[in-house]
Amino acid sequence: MRAAVHRYCADQCGFEARRDRTASRDGDAVAAQSRLHWQAFANMGWLGAALPPDVGGSGGSVLESAILFEELGRAIVREPLLPCIALAAQVIDKGGTAEQREKLLQPLVRGELLVALMHAEARAANGGRDSITAERCDATATYTLTGHKSVVPGGADVSLLLVSVPWPETPDLDGANGEARRNIFIVDAQADGVIRRDFPTLDGMRASEIVLRNVRVDESSLLGEWGQAGEALRYATEHAMLASCAEMVGAMDGLLWLTRDYLRQRRQYGVALSSLQALQHQLADLFAELELSRSMLYRGLSAFVGEEKATRSAAVAAAKTYIGRSGRRLGEAAIQLHGGMGMADEYKAGHYFKRLLTLAVLLGGLEPHQQ
Amino acid sequence: MNFDADPQDEAFRTEVRRFIAALSPEIVRGKPLGYTHSRPEREAWIRALNAQGWLVPHWSRAWGGRDWTAMRRHILHDETCAAGCPEVDRIATDLVGPIIQAFGSAAQQRRYLPGILSGTEFWCQGFSEPQAGSDLSLVGTVARREGERYIVSGRKLWTTQAHLADLMFALVRVKIGNELQQGLSFLLVDMRAGGISTRPVLTLDGGHHVNEVLLEEVSVPRENLIGAEGQGWTYVRALLESERSSAAGIPHTKRDLRRLEEFASSELRHGRTMMDDPVFRAKLEQLRDELHALEFLHLRVLSATERGPRAEALGCVLKFRGAQAYQRVSELMLETLGERSIEYVPDSQRSADEAGVAAAYLFRRSATIAAGTTEIQKNMIAALALEL
Numbered sequence: 048m049r050a051a052v053h054r055y056c057a058d059q060c061g062f063e064a065r066r067d068r069t070a071s072r073d074g075d076a077v078a079a080q081s082r083l084h085w086q087a088f089a090n091m092g093w094l095g096a097a098l099p100p101d102v103g104g105s106g107g108s109v110l111e112s113a114i115l116f117e118e119l120g121r122a123i124v125r126e127p128l129l130p131c132i133a134l135a136a137q138v139i140d141k142g143g144t145a146e147q148r149e150k151l152l153q154p155l156v157r158g159e160l161l162v163a164l165m166h167a168e169a170r171a172a173n174g175g176r177d178s179i180t181a182e183r184c185d186a187t188a189t190y191t192l193t194g195h196k197s198v199v200p201g202g203a204d205v206s207l208l209l210v211s212v213p214w215p216e217t218p219d220l221d222g223a224n225g226e227a228r229r230n231i232f233i234v235d236a237q238a239d240g241v242i243r244r245d246f247p248t249l250d251g252m253r254a255s256e257i258v259l260r261n262v263r264v265d266e267s268s269l270l271g272e273w274g275q276a277g278e279a280l281r282y283a284t285e286h287a288m289l290a291s292c293a294e295m296v297g298a299m300d301g302l303l304w305l306t307r308d309y310l311r312q313r314r315q316y317g318v319a320l321s322s323l324q325a326l327q328h329q330l331a332d333l334f335a336e337l338e339l340s341r342s343m344l345y346r347g348l349s350a351f352v353g354e355e356k357a358t359r360s361a362a363v364a365a366a367k368t369y370i371g372r373s374g375r376r377l378g379e380a381a382i383q384l385h386g387g388m389g390m391a392d393e394y395k396a397g398h399y400f401k402r403l404l405t406l407a408v409l410l411g412g413l414e415p416h417q418q
Numbered sequence: 419m420n421f422d423a424d425p426q427d428e429a430f431r432t433e434v435r436r437f438i439a440a441l442s443p444e445i446v447r448g449k450p451l452g453y454t455h456s457r458p459e460r461e462a463w464i465r466a467l468n469a470q471g472w473l474v475p476h477w478s479r480a481w482g483g484r485d486w487t488a489m490r491r492h493i494l495h496d497e498t499c500a501a502g503c504p505e506v507d508r509i510a511t512d513l514v515g516p517i518i519q520a521f522g523s524a525a526q527q528r529r530y531l532p533g534i535l536s537g538t539e540f541w542c543q544g545f546s547e548p549q550a551g552s553d554l555s556l557v558g559t560v561a562r563r564e565g566e567r568y569i570v571s572g573r574k575l576w577t578t579q580a581h582l583a584d585l586m587f588a589l590v591r592v593k594i595g596n597e598l599q600q601g602l603s604f605l606l607v608d609m610r611a612g613g614i615s616t617r618p619v620l621t622l623d624g625g626h627h628v629n630e631v632l633l634e635e636v637s638v639p640r641e642n643l644i645g646a647e648g649q650g651w652t653y654v655r656a657l658l659e660s661e662r663s664s665a666a667g668i669p670h671t672k673r674d675l676r677r678l679e680e681f682a683s684s685e686l687r688h689g690r691t692m693m694d695d696p697v698f699r700a701k702l703e704q705l706r707d708e709l710h711a712l713e714f715l716h717l718r719v720l721s722a723t724e725r726g727p728r729a730e731a732l733g734c735v736l737k738f739r740g741a742q743a744y745q746r747v748s749e750l751m752l753e754t755l756g757e758r759s760i761e762y763v764p765d766s767q768r769s770a771d772e773a774g775v776a777a778a779y780l781f782r783r784s785a786t787i788a789a790g791t792t793e794i795q796k797n798m799i800a801a802l803a804l805e806l
Contacts, residue, residue, distance in 0.1 A: 197757075197758055198757045198758060198760065198761070246761050246762070246763075247761075247762045248760045248761060248762055249759075249760050249761075249762050249776050249780075250760075254760070254761070314549075315551060315552050315553035315556070316552075316553045316555075325793065325796075326793070379783065382622075382783045382787075383783070383786055383787065383791075383792070386551050386552070386787050386791060387546065387551055387575065387576045387784075387787060387788075389783070389787070390576075390621045390622055390628075390783065390784045390787065391619055391620070391621065391622075392620040392621060392622055392624060393619075393620070397622040400622070401622065401780070404752075404760070404776075405760045408752075408756050408757045408759060408760060409757055409760070
């Protein structure tokens with residue numbers, strides 16, 4: 048699988064193409080290109096790599112995700128695989144009813160349906176409470192969703208949103224399995240009251256700010272059983288965190304060797320920069336960052352597939368924080384070692400760096416995790 | 419050396435604040451983080467400062483210098499930066515202006531200095547080239563001598579504000595007949611001369627700050643040479659010293675530290691503000707202390723009471739540690755905003771400080787590269803202070 052992903056990325060997702068598409072003002076052409084890539088991902092089985100066979104997946108686990116995303120990171124692929132495949136698809140797989148899994152995941156694996164998760168966040172403007180709420184109307188058996196999320200990666204590309212809300216509003220009321228009770232609603236991205244502002248992100252990709260203004264959904268829109276979405280949400284979030292760790296490791300790996308090769312060919316003061324011991328030591332530090340990050344990824348993966356819940360969450364959170372910080376450090380140092388070239392937006396190093404920065408702050412940021 | 423609080427200095431600080439407050443809001447209206455003032459905005463500010471006699475206090479008295487103390491210069495820069503005033507053309511006032519005064523002919527002084535003082539002529543520095551970065555001895559731009567003119571050909575890269583500049587001071591290699599001179603020469607070039615083309619080089623923040631300048635058979639009068647052919651390096655050495663202290667960006671870092679505190683007081687993480695997070699507070703305090711130390715180092719360098727190679731090395735410390743602090747404050751802003759920092763907002767559309775955080779962080783990666791990389795500063799410290 049690694050070799051296949053690597054080959055496709057090298058042939059079809061080269062850096063020049065990425066750079067041109069990022070700079071392009073022809074949105075339609077870029078979208079058409081994205082659809083072609085997405086169909087190719089589906090045909091090669093990437094979209095279902097970590098989904099079970101009953102929905103058309105190949106039955107792989109988070110390990111297959113890690114392999115896929117490491118290669119995507121190395122090639123800085125700019126399609127919304129992380130929010131759709133590593134996160135939203137996993138939410139549906141773990142939290143959906145048999146019928147919902149079949150109805151949503153089969154077209155998703157075929158590349159015909161894209162989904163993103165819109166998870167409530169605590170906001171200062173909201174008194175520190177979750178920013179999305181659902182209100183039930185017993186008479187009509189419908190729910191009204193209201194709220195706001197400032198960053199939804201992939202939001203511009205999907206036709207369905209999974210809206211995660213606390214239920215009931217008292218967050219300390221735990222469900223049967225010890226998770227805070229949550230519900231997830233499946234919402235048509237085009238539904239009345241879904242107001243979306245798409246924006247470019249640092250890494251040349253897109254995300255959306257989404258406001259829900261009295262969006263009405265009926266009971267069939269509830270994913271899985273009432274109040275039971277917490278566990279699926281946590282599982283999927285951790286799966287996505289590990290996938291993003293793998294993508295960062297892939298990007299770090301690509302950036303390290305790019306930097307090494309640059310120092311080999313750049314000559315100042317009559318010598319190749321790579322012959323200077325001070326710079327060799329800096330590269331050695333970056334190698335240490337890379338391999339410690341990779342080790343931290345392996346630790347997170349091993350905890351995720353094996354251990355019990357508490358240790359698992361802690362190991363995944365630690366991996367995400369560690370690799371995020373390490374990736375930023377490696378990126379900053381790689382830019383420095385490139386000198387002026389590192390600052391040029393038309394050069395590859397900066398694209399790696401900006402993808403690393405973005406991944407580092409998504410899904411739990413650089414600050415110490417406090418779970 | 420005495421940096422005790424002087425009542426006269428405090429009176430001067432008040433005077434500066436009054437002066438800024440009295441200016442029209444078009445000149446000093448607070449601009450969001452990462453905002454680049456337009457050239458007309460900068461020209462208006464330069465004129466106002468010059469009318470007050472504050473544009474070039476460090477120049478010779480004959481050209482408007484004021485023999486100010488280091489503290490006074492520091493206060494002026496500190497206050498104008500805190501108020502969000504535009505940048506003057508430091509490439510002109512701090513780099514080429516002093517060189518023209520020290521090494522230029524009387525005619526060159528009369529020709530170029532008034533344009534700097536009136537803000538009508540902006541400058542750019544044509545040093546770096548594709549192959550010559552840290553190592554300027556690799557400069558390959560050639561000025562072929564033909565009668566009373568030089569015919570200049572070459573390629574300059576990373577040239578800050580070349581797209582706004584009227585004039586460039588360039589390092590070139592003079593060629594007489596078939597002979598290429600060993601030493602570099604310091605030549606003033608009119609950016610409107612035929613054969614010059616400027617191409618933007620966008621940086622990581624997506625902004626247009628630097629350029630590639632192509633010179634193709636550009637005809638430059640011989641009278642535009644500063645000093646003697648082949649002696650350019652002697653003049654540049656003096657310039658690099660003052661470039662280092664202005665590149666340290668300390669007043670900017672101070673201003674941004676206040677912005678950071680504002681962000682951190684309103685951003686919630688895990689149910690409390692960032693300011694209430696002890697880990698974040700520790701990082702903030704560490705940066706604040708670093709900045710205090712840098713500020714006094716800056717005063718020591720500006721006052722120039724310490725002499726010799728070791729004192730010169732202080733400027734190198736100031737440059738690289740100052741640049742790191744300037745980066746550090748934007749790193750902490752990025753951490754404070756978390757995932758909301760990943761929105762890319764083109765600079766023309768930034769209305770709030772928040773929108774410029776990522777761009778500022780990205781562009782500031784150049785602070786430890788431009789004007790002498792950190793690695794070069796450390797080499798110089800090793801040579802100058804440590805005698806290695």
